[in-house]
Amino acid sequence: MRASRFFISTLKEAPSDAEIVSHQLMMRAGMIKRQGSGIYTYMPVGLRVIRKVEAIIREEMDKAGAIETLMPVVQPAELWQETGRWDKMGPELMRVKDRHGRDYAIQPTSEEVVTDVVRTELKSYRQLPINFYQIQTKFRDERRPRFGVMRGREFTMKDAYSFDRDVEGMQKSYQIMFEAYQKIFTRFGLQFRAVAADNGAIGGTGSHEFHVIASTGEDALVYCPTSDYAANMEAAEALPLIQARAAATESLVKTPTPGKTKCEDVAQMLGLPLARTVKAIALTVEKEEEGKVAKENWLLLLRGDHELNEVKVSKVPGLSSFRFASEAEIVEAYGTLPGYLGPINTKQPVRIVADRTVANMADFVCGANEADYHYTGANWGRDLAEPMAVADLRNVVEGDASPDGKGVLAIERGIEVGHVFQLGTAYSAAMNATFLDENGKPAPLQMGCYGIGVTRILGAAIEQNFDDKGIIWPQSIAPFELVLCPMGYDRSELVKEQTDSLYAQLQALGVDVILDDRGLRPGSMFADWELIGVPHRIVIGERGLKEGNLEYQGRRDEAATAVPAADMAGFIKDKLGR
Known part of the structure; x- marks a missing residue:
């Protein structure tokens, strides 16, 4: 990719309505453009990150045996009425009518639709277990959209739904998805924690949230540093701080x-x-x-x-x-x-x-x-x-005894980016979704559901990875892995020749590289790429070339490193782990 053929639109200052770091930096880096309250256009730089996030999710979901499908954004009200969520969801559920006066919902999630598909398509225990997933646009009519993509109204989400014949099978499917999520967030290059959670409006019997650790996170995560215990604040058990009641010593x-x-x-x-x-x-x-x-x-x-x-x-x-x-x-x-x-x-x-x-x-x-x-x-x-x-009515506090008896609790902040649920028969019973067992008798399907906020990952990753210059993307989800910054590309034949040669070598190695051929001054060029957050940068200049060197600098590095021009492709290959 050449910068002159790409669309780059950076800002020196963030718009006044950008409230948190990720919102400010995404606006400044030209990743998103606001179209309305909680609604954004994802510009080319932002969309490249989204596509990389989606690619990792797809690879791991496919490896876990899930099958991709695509469900409608606009869904018949009748399905939501079967489960009672047409009324229970309240104003967050966007309701619309078609020209015939029929009611529809703009989906915030797809439990009803997928259950309807399965109850009509799956009949026998021989077809189980099965897990369908999609990466699709969602809409929730938030009362007060804020924080950019962190709490928008329209967003992209990966949601998956498993169907099993019994509770044991559902728990096995749940564990497979839990492990897939751990692999996904590890590949994103983010520091994260999985915590026990409350099922909330989704319903069901058990769940875990996946949080990206960030000091700006809205959620309090409770964990025990000396054991595996972890839960969000809503679900964290608070043990009594007084073990036995003392006798009265005072008068009323x-x-x-x-x-x-x-x-x-x-x-x-x-x-x-x-x-x-x-x-x-x-x-x-x-x-x-x-x-x-x-x-x-x-x-x-x-x-x-x-x-x-x-x-x-x-x-x-x-x-x-x-x-x-x-x-x-x-x-x-x-x-x-x-x-x-x-x-x-x-x-x-x-x-x-x-x-x-x-x-x-x-x-x-x-x-x-x-x-x-x-x-x-x-x-x-x-x-x-x-x-x-x-x-148990209270929030735990730091220093409380861990419910597992293996230490004391600590609290850190996190941003929820994923949630896995054991639904059981919460939806299948309401929608009469059954299968025939070995004896030819109908039994309700056991369900699980599994979500990842695809566009929310962008905001969460930035909240965890930024400095005063801009974003610092993890390599796996960066819009580009590497940027070539030639000094005087349009004026120096030596610089142009070396840059084009290195660019071709890197492309041949499969490096996601962009060549900045816009002819900007070094300060402006560097500022753009530091703001956008490309993790690796190579500077090609006449002075260095005369000494046989190019300059490499990682986004977190304080200073550049001189690397022989002939060795740079191999150097980058090692840096990227190719």
């Missing part, structure tokens, strides 16, 4: 705390550690009974220095459809405004769920359900009934 006292509505302020006023306080979070659950909506009052209790984990709350029996109580509901149920809530002497009956640590606390501080007052010396059994339920 209603203590004035004027204007102190936060545990931190109450603890400071009372001269107590924050860990002695308990925060109360009021929830409401609405249930339909005999045609009327009935409300249940729930109160969650956490230690004052802990944060609520809403995903864990949704798994507590009875709280799958919870919402936070309104101020009016709080006043009605507890007789006070938020900030003074507690489990003692509530105005109305309340279902109390205590976090594991709180359930073992003694002599704790909690709200008195009266403005400007808290109780000190509160104790279970004596001052209030034992909680209706004890559950």
Whole structure:
């Protein structure tokens, strides 16, 4: 590729609406052009990266036995209605009507379509297992698209779907895909971590997320440095920090705390550690009974220095459809405004769920359900009934004991780029997707699904690999592996001859090389390629050629290395691992 025949459009400054590093650098490097909120055109430089990402994915998926297909972007509403996701997905699911008034969805994912294909095409256990995958455009109508390709509305995704006859087979298919993902992300040249995760809206019984490690990542990853334990914050188990409840040593006292509505302020006023306080979070659950909506009052209790984990709350029996109580509901149920809530002497009956640590606390501080007052010396059994339920309700913190008992937990930031799910029969049961077993009896198909955010990989890779000059692409997914930068290509016959000769040698070796023949000054030429992030650069100049040398510099190298001109092709071959 010659730069004069390619399209390169770099910017010195990032547009004002580019919020994070990857967004700024992709705009500046001319990789993307914004067409609308969360919608981008991928320019030639960006598209080359996408194609390399896709090529690695295809190779590893094919090796793992998955079969490529291509499912429609626009999908009939009837399929989504079968699983109930037409309503459950909410406004993120883009709905459209055709000229006949029929409803369609612009796909954010394809579980329904692939299940429909399989239920009509696969009949016998002899056709199982099977795994279909696609690399296809997706659309999710994000409420607030941001961060460039990291949270756009239109994006490219690889999604795969396995079908097996039983749970054991599904788990085997899942493990095959898990290992394929590890190979894919290793080949991308990215530092990543696989963590146990919550299935969320997809449904199913178990899942893992794949995260690219980056300090700017939105997700907190929890892991044990001395074991294999790893989970995202939503799924990480928090063990009780108090192993057994101590006996009460204080009397229950209603203590004035004027204007102190936060545990931190109450603890400071009372001269107590924050860990002695308990925060109360009021929830409401609405249930339909005999045609009327009935409300249940729930109160969650956490230690004052802990944060609520809403995903864990949704798994507590009875709280799958919870919402936070309104101020009016709080006043009605507890007789006070938020900030003074507690489990003692509530105005109305309340279902109390205590976090594991709180359930073992003694002599704790909690709200008195009266403005400007808290109780000190509160104790279970004596001052209030034992909680209706004890559950893991909190986010783990660094230094907590690892659930596997093999060390303590650490936390780092990550960007989710892949997710694998054990779906079981969540979709096959809803859509009556069955096969005939050896006895000729129908049985539901066991499913797994496996996604990689193809375009999101670009943003994640940049967030992990950049400096003050621009992007630093891993070699395997760089738009070009190597750039030739001749000094005076249009003025020096010696430079032109040597450049053209080296260019031909490198192409013959299969190197993805671009020759910058645009006639730019050295500073401008180098700045472009450092911004774009090409990992290897060779400079060809008359001064060096007179000494028989060319200059090589890796994108992360602080200085150039002189290499004999006759040896450069072999030198590059070794550098690229050819």
